[in-house]
Amino acid sequence: MIASWLKNKIPGQMPPTGRWAHMAEPYDGDEVVVLDCETSVFDKRKGELLSLAAVRVRGNKIRLSEALDVTVKSNAPTDPNAVRVHYLRREDREEGVAPSEAIERMLDFIGNRPICGFYIEYDKAVLNRYIKDLYNFKLPNRFIEVSEIYVKKKNKYRPQEYLDLTFEGLARDLEVPVIERHTAIGDVISTALMYIKLTRE
Amino acid sequence: MTIQINLHQPPFSFLAQEQLDWLIQRLDLVFFHAGDVILNEGDQTPGLYIVYKGVVEETDQKSTKVYSQYANEDIFDVRAVLESRCRHKFTAIEETLCYLLKAEDFVHLLDESDDFSIYFKTDLGTQQSMVEQKDQSTSEFILSRVDDDVVRPPAYVSAQTNLARAAALMFDKKNDALLVRSGKDVGIVTGTDLLKATLIGDKNKQTRVVDIAQFNLIHVEYGDFLFNALLKMTQHQIERVVVRKDGEIIGLLELMDMLSAFSTHSHIIAMRINQATSMKQLVSASKRLEKLIETMHGQGAKSSALMELITTLNRRLIQRAFELIFPERMRSAVCILVLGSEGRGEQILKTDQDNAVILKDEHDREAVRPLLLQLHQALLDFGYPPCPGGVMFINDSWIHTVDEWQSRVARWLDSAKPENMMNMAIFMDAEPVCGNHELFKPVKQSWQGEDLRSSIVSSWFARQALQFDTPLTFLGNIREDHGKIDIKKGAIFPLVHGVRSLAFENAINECNTLERLKIMEEREILDQETAQGLRDALLFFIRIRLKQQLDREDMNRGLSQELDINKLRSVDRNMLRHGLHRVKKFKQLLTHHFHLENF
Numbered sequence: 001m002i003a004s005w006l007k008n009k010i011p012g013q014m015p016p017t018g019r020w021a022h023m024a025e026p027y028d029g030d031e032v033v034v035l036d037c038e039t040s041v042f043d044k045r046k047g048e049l050l051s052l053a054a055v056r057v058r059g060n061k062i063r064l065s066e067a068l069d070v071t072v073k074s075n076a077p078t079d080p081n082a083v084r085v086h087y088l089r090r091e092d093r094e095e096g097v098a099p100s101e102a103i104e105r106m107l108d109f110i111g112n113r114p115i116c117g118f119y120i121e122y123d124k125a126v127l128n129r130y131i132k133d134l135y136n137f138k139l140p141n142r143f144i145e146v147s148e149i150y151v152k153k154k155n156k157y158r159p160q161e162y163l164d165l166t167f168e169g170l171a172r173d174l175e176v177p178v179i180e181r182h183t184a185i186g187d188v189i190s191t192a193l194m195y196i197k198l199t200r201e
Numbered sequence: 202m203t204i205q206i207n208l209h210q211p212p213f214s215f216l217a218q219e220q221l222d223w224l225i226q227r228l229d230l231v232f233f234h235a236g237d238v239i240l241n242e243g244d245q246t247p248g249l250y251i252v253y254k255g256v257v258e259e260t261d262q263k264s265t266k267v268y269s270q271y272a273n274e275d276i277f278d279v280r281a282v283l284e285s286r287c288r289h290k291f292t293a294i295e296e297t298l299c300y301l302l303k304a305e306d307f308v309h310l311l312d313e314s315d316d317f318s319i320y321f322k323t324d325l326g327t328q329q330s331m332v333e334q335k336d337q338s339t340s341e342f343i344l345s346r347v348d349d350d351v352v353r354p355p356a357y358v359s360a361q362t363n364l365a366r367a368a369a370l371m372f373d374k375k376n377d378a379l380l381v382r383s384g385k386d387v388g389i390v391t392g393t394d395l396l397k398a399t400l401i402g403d404k405n406k407q408t409r410v411v412d413i414a415q416f417n418l419i420h421v422e423y424g425d426f427l428f429n430a431l432l433k434m435t436q437h438q439i440e441r442v443v444v445r446k447d448g449e450i451i452g453l454l455e456l457m458d459m460l461s462a463f464s465t466h467s468h469i470i471a472m473r474i475n476q477a478t479s480m481k482q483l484v485s486a487s488k489r490l491e492k493l494i495e496t497m498h499g500q501g502a503k504s505s506a507l508m509e510l511i512t513t514l515n516r517r518l519i520q521r522a523f524e525l526i527f528p529e530r531m532r533s534a535v536c537i538l539v540l541g542s543e544g545r546g547e548q549i550l551k552t553d554q555d556n557a558v559i560l561k562d563e564h565d566r567e568a569v570r571p572l573l574l575q576l577h578q579a580l581l582d583f584g585y586p587p588c589p590g591g592v593m594f595i596n597d598s599w600i601h602t603v604d605e606w607q608s609r610v611a612r613w614l615d616s617a618k619p620e621n622m623m624n625m626a627i628f629m630d631a632e633p634v635c636g637n638h639e640l641f642k643p644v645k646q647s648w649q650g651e652d653l654r655s656s657i658v659s660s661w662f663a664r665q666a667l668q669f670d671t672p673l674t675f676l677g678n679i680r681e682d683h684g685k686i687d688i689k690k691g692a693i694f695p696l697v698h699g700v701r702s703l704a705f706e707n708a709i710n711e712c713n714t715l716e717r718l719k720i721m722e723e724r725e726i727l728d729q730e731t732a733q734g735l736r737d738a739l740l741f742f743i744r745i746r747l748k749q750q751l752d753r754e755d756m757n758r759g760l761s762q763e764l765d766i767n768k769l770r771s772v773d774r775n776m777l778r779h780g781l782h783r784v785k786k787f788k789q790l791l792t793h794h795f796h797l798e799n800f
Contacts, residue, residue: 061231064230
C-alpha cells in the first residue's frame with residue numbers, strides 16, 4: 001500500500017507501458033509542444049476537461065496547420081464564473097468528443113516531446129488525472145514553464161524589477177499579441193509566441 | 202482556427218468558401234526577430250508569407266537597393282513560389298509575425314480556383330478589373346450586354362403600308378416601333394411619328410408609311426455593353442436603337458426595357474438637361490450628376506465607362522447653357538473650348554473650369570463678352586470652381602481670333618519657359634463643345650506642323666513631365682507624407698503629360714489619354730505592354746482617387762488630389778505601388794526618348 005502510494009508520488013515511477021511506452025524514451029528532436037486546457041472549474045482535482053489545444057513549435061515556426069484543437073463532450077455543470085472566461089456552454093460542448101478520445105489524440109500528438117505552457121503545472125495535473133484513470137500512467141515528458149524562463153531571463157538582466165507574471169503581463173512585456181484569450185487554441189498560440197521570443201535570441 | 206488576418210479581401214475573396222476553409226487549416230505562423238533574414242536570393246521559399254504584424258523589406262542580396270516593403274496583410278513572394286526560386290532578399294526590419302502558406306498548398310489552390318490563379322498570374326490591368334468586379338455590390342447593369350433578355354424581335358412592314366394599318370399593327374404587337382422595308386433600305390416609324398404626322402402634321406390614315414419613316418438608323422451590335430447603347434441614345438436623343446448582328450438587323454432595344462434594369466437614371470438626367478428652359482432647371486439637373494456618380498461608383502461602374510458618361514453629360518450641360526444664353530445669331534460667332542481634363546474627357550467629379558474661346562471676328566468681342574460672363578456664371582452655378590490660374594474665357598488672354606490663337610501658340614512654342622509649355626499643354630487638350638466648331642481646326646493645326654514636332658520644342662514640352670518626383674524613391678516603396686501622397690503630381694500628371702508629349706511629337710489628333718495610347722500602340726510608337734500598362738495604371742489612379750474624393754464632404758472635393766495610403770486596402774496598396782513603378786519607368790522612357798538628360 002505505502003509502496004504504491006510512494007510510487008505514485010515520485011515522478012517517473014508510473015511509466016507508460018504498451019502503446020504509450022515510446023513516450024518515456026529520451027527525446028532527441030527539436031520540437032516542443034505548447035499545450036493548454038480549459039476546465040469546468042479552476043480546480044485541478046475537480047475541474048473537468050472542456051477543451052484542449054496544442055501546437056508543435058519548431059524553431060521560429062508554429063505549426064498551426066497541424067494543430068490539435070478539440071472540444072470535449074462533458075456534462076459538467078457550467079460554472080457561471082468560468083464560462084465567462086472560456087465561453088464553452090453546455091450546448092457548445094455537445095459537439096465535442098469523449099474525454100478518452102481527446103486524451104488519446106493528445107498523447108499521440110505530443111509523443112515524447114517536451115511540453116510547454118503557461119502555468120503548465122495545472123494542465124499537467126488535470127491531464128495526469130485523466131491519463132491515470134484511462135491508462136494508469138503519468139506524463140513522463142519534460143515540462144517547460146514559460147513564466148519560469150521569463151523570470152530567469154528578467155532576473156539575469158534586471159534582478160530588482162517588479163514582474164507582472166499574469167498571462168497578460170507577459171504578453172504585454174514580450175509584445176506578443178493576445179489572440180482570442182481563453183480559447184485553448186488562442187492561448188496556445190500566444191504562449192507559443194512567448195516561448196519562441198524567450199528562447200530564440 | 203484562429204486566423205488574425207482578413208481573408209475576405211482580394212486575392213483570398215476569389216476563393217470559394219470551402220477553399221477558404223481549407224486554406225485556413227493550412228496556415229502556419231512564423232515569427233522573426235528584427236533583422237532576421239527570411240529569404241535569401243536563390244533560396245527556395247517554403248511558401249507564401251502573409252504579414253500579420255511587423256514589416257518586411259525586399260532588397261538585393263547586399264541590401265544596397267530596396268525594392269519594396271511589406272506590412273499588414275501584404276503577401277510575399279509570389280514570384281519565388283511560382284518560379285521556385287527567390288530573386289531578392291527578404292529581411293524582417295521589425296519583429297514580424299507571418300502566416301505561411303506552404304508552396305504546395307498555394308499551388309493546389311491555384312489549380313482549384315481559376316479566379317485565384319488568374320489574379321496571381323496576370324498583369325495589373327486584369328487584377329484591377331477583377332477587383333473592380335468583385336467590388337460591385339448591387340447592379341450588374343454596367344457590365345451587362347445587349348442580349349436576348351433585352352432585345353425585342355423586330356416587326357416589319359412594307360413601304361406601301363398605310364398609317365392606319367401601321368397603327369393597328371403596333372397596337373396588336375404591343376410594339377411602339379415598326380421597321381419599314383423600302384427596297385434595300387430599312388427605316389423606322391414610331392408611335393410618336395404617327396401622332397405627329399396625323400395630329401400635328403397634314404398626313405392622314407391613307408398616307409404611306411414610307412413617307413414619314415426615318416431611314417438613318419442608329420444601331421448597336423449584339424453583345425455590346427448595354428452601357429454603350431445608353432450612351433448612343435443619350436447622344437442622339439432617341440429612345441430606341443436597332444440591334445445588329447453580323448450586319449443583319451435582329452431586333453430593337455427600347456429605352457424603357459433598359460430603364461427597368463437601370464436604377465441610376467442617367468438618361469433621365471440627360472432628358473432634364475435637354476428639356477431645361479431656364480438656368481434654374483439646368484442647375485438642378487447638374488446637381489443630380491454628382492449623385493449619379495456616387496450611385497454608379499457604388500454599383501461598381503468601371504472608371505472608363507463612368508468618365509465617358511459623365512463627359513457626355515457635362516458637355517450636354519454646357520451646350521444647353523450655351524443655347525439658353527447665346528441668341529441664335531451669335532452662336533456661330535464663337536467656338537467654346539473646354540481644356541485640360543475636361544477636354545480629354547477624363548473628368549468625373551468637377552474640377553476647376555479651364556476653358557477658352559475662339560472668336561470668328563474681332564469686332565464681335567464686345568458683343569460676346571457679356572454673354573460669356575453669363576456662361577461663366579452658369580458654370581460656377583453648376584459647380585465648376587473658377588480656375589486659380591485664370592485659364593477661363595472671361596479673361597482676355599483666353600479669348601482670341603483664329604489668327605491671334607495661331608500666333609499665340611507660335612509664341613508659346615518659341616519660348617522654352619515652363620509656364621508657356623504648361624499653357625500649351627492645357628490648350629493642346631482643347632475640345633470644341635459649342636458654337637462654331639469649324640473655327641477650331643485651323644487653330645489646332647498650328648501645333649501639328651511637321652517642322653515643329655521634330656524640333657527641340659518637343660523636348661521642352663516633354664520635360665514638364667519630370668517636374669515632380671514619383672513618390673517611390675524612399676526605400677523603393679510608396680513614399681508617403683504622413684500617410685498621404687499627391688496622386689496628381691506623383692502619378693497622374695506625369696503619365697498624362699508624357700503621353701501628351703508623345704502625342705504632340707506625333708501629331709496625334711485625339712485628346713483622351715486612353716485613346717492616345719491606343720493610337721500610339723497601333724502606330725508602334727509605344728510597345729503593346731507599355732501602352733496597356735499605362736492605360737491600366739491611369740484607370741487605377743483615377744479609380745482610387747475618385748473613391749477617396751467621394752468619401753470627402755467638402756464642396757469642391759473634385760479638386761482634392763490627396764490620397765490617404767492608410768485607407769487603401771492592401772490589394773490596392775500593392776496595385777498603387779505597381780502603378781507608380783510604371784510611371785517611373787515611363788518617365789525614364791521619356792527622358793531617353795526626348796534626350797532630357799541634357800537639360
